[in-house]
Amino acid sequence: MPGTAAETIANAGGVVDALRDAPAKPSIFPVTPEFTNWRSEQRSWRSTVALLDQSHHMTDLFIKGPDALKLLSDTGVNNFSNFKVGDAKQFVGVNYEGYLIGDAVLFYLEENSFDLVGWYMVLDWVEFIAKTGDYDVTFERDWNTLLREPGKDPVLYRYEIQGPNALSLLEKVIGGPAPETKFFGTATLTIDGVTVRSLRHGMAGMPGFELFGPWAERETVRNAILRHGEEFGLVLAGARAYSTANLESAWVPSPLPAIFTGERTEEYLNWLPADRIGSIAGSLLQENIEDYYLTPYDIGYGRTVAFDHDFIGREALEKHAANQKRKKVTLVWNPEDVAAIQRSQYEPGTPAKYIEFPKARYGLYQVDRVEVDGRLVGISTDAGYITNEQAFVSLATIDLEHAEPGTEVTVVWGESPNSAKPTVEAHRQATVRATVQPAPYSTFARENYRKN
Structure with a gap:
């Protein structure tokens, strides 16, 4: 066992030394690096349409129970007043002092059932708050492929199609008009007889759809996309191109989480495994x-903040908002x-x-x-x-x-x-x-x- 984050920090002589000398391997996307070349693959999401495999590099935290929405509202700065089954949003969490812990995509799958998808930093924080508080919830974590138990398949596949031809390709694949969907809205589709959920967004700032469903149905969906893709100039984009998509949409993927100082951080670091402090x-x-800490306003998440409910860090975040x-x-x-x-x-x-x-x-x-x-x-x-x-x-x-x-x-x-x-x-x-x-x-x- 790796021990706790608190033990690693103590052994290193301090937080900064522990993080700067962390023997972490380079962060990679565990999918095919290039199908052709990353330059052409980058161009495809601006000129035609790209297919990107998101199934392997992010972690899913499935949260279920009668207190699941309350937990998310208590730990998220977002507006949850109209959040309903089928919706999705970019979930943002801060510490008690209003500094950013991280963000993830939150899916409202069904009544009392959610999927929080992203880097593990904010997922860990939400789970800690629940397990040390009075919440009637359960958790199931599906790690990314690098950290998942060897030989175990992902729970879900996730494919992204993005580019100016993404909508036309999707409508060809589903055999008719796509449901009218707002940005970051979801819809349920049928592709070659299987039910597929879609999220309307674009990782590189171009039109796009994220398609996901049970892992066993991945080939059915992928084959349908490939079968119709040539007509629309479909290009398979590998890990090297995909890792740069955020530079065009301006999403900062892994800001340093504010988990090392402040209220409850001593307790948290004694709970957190050592291999999750990062580098x-x-x-x-x-x-x-x-x-090294950031506020949500420092990296463009101000529009996500809603002071219409009580959440961890609210009072401190109000002060940050007034003094950006x-x-x-x-x-x-x-x-x-x-x-x-x-x-x-x-x-x-x-x-x-x-x-x-x-x-x-x-x-x-x-x-x-x-x-x-x-x-x-x-x-x-x-x-x-x-x-x-x-x-x-x-x-x-x-x-x-x-x-x-x-x-x-x-x-x-x-x-x-x-x-x-x-x-x-x-x-x-x-x-x-x-x-x-x-x-x-x-x-x-x-x-x-x-x-x-």
Whole structure:
């Protein structure tokens, strides 16, 4: 057994040291990396339609019982007043001090039955609150394929079709008009005789549908999509392309969870298994772990917050809402500086930290310094290359005074030379000039996807 998170932190001498030296392996999507090449696969969701397999990289937490909705309302900042069977929403949870723990997609499957899907950070928090509180609920967790018991199949398949031809393809597959569905709305479909649930959204900021159902029916659904896909220019997109989709829609996939300080965190860390604390990568090196914390407003979740009910962290979050300090933006990295980092691999001396394409991250929580005139003004998170924009970008949260599009900032790439992480080679830090742009960076995503 791995022990508890509290034990690991104590043995490391502190939270930051434990996270910065965590011997975590690189985070991967456990599906086919490329079916053709990631550049063409990225282009497909902007030009035709892409099929992406979501069945393996996220964890499902099935929550059932008469107190299930109460638990979610107590731990989520969302509005649940009109939440009903068949609905879905982006669930966001904060700690008692109003700092972000994480987000996940929440499905209202049937009466008193929910599926919370995403990274395990917010799933763990919800389960902890329930098991240490007075809630009549049960849990079933279906880990992602990397963590699931060997030989055990997933409970559900999940396929995403997205791109301008996604609706036309879906209607061909179901043999008729698709139900009118609002953004993040759900519908029940029939594909080759099996019942399929759909979620209307788009991971890369393009039109899309997430289709899911029992694992045993996956081939029926996939084969139907492939059978009709050629007519609409269907392209299979692998893990390398899929890992970058969030850069276009501006979703930050794994911000560092605020679980290490504050009310009840000592109890929580003694409950939490050690292998679930994650790892920090990047140039931001602060002694106080709270310097890594974010509020929902820092990364664009303000519209999700509803102060119409009592929830953990509400009072503190109201204060954050009245005093927003940072804003989520896209940083477009200077091509010459990116090229210089790549070129350093071929020059004498210690090279800069390697930049992986198309997604450059080497820890669960990627946190790089954003500076103006050498002064810290924000944090750069997920970074990677967008073929559709021919740009290397990162998602960032920066001080409001520097968040105007066109503002010039600097990203510090790489980390301290004494890192013990296996994902970090001997390297030197480098600076990259970057230009602030809106998030999402894609004009279509801003004007259509996020507007809805």
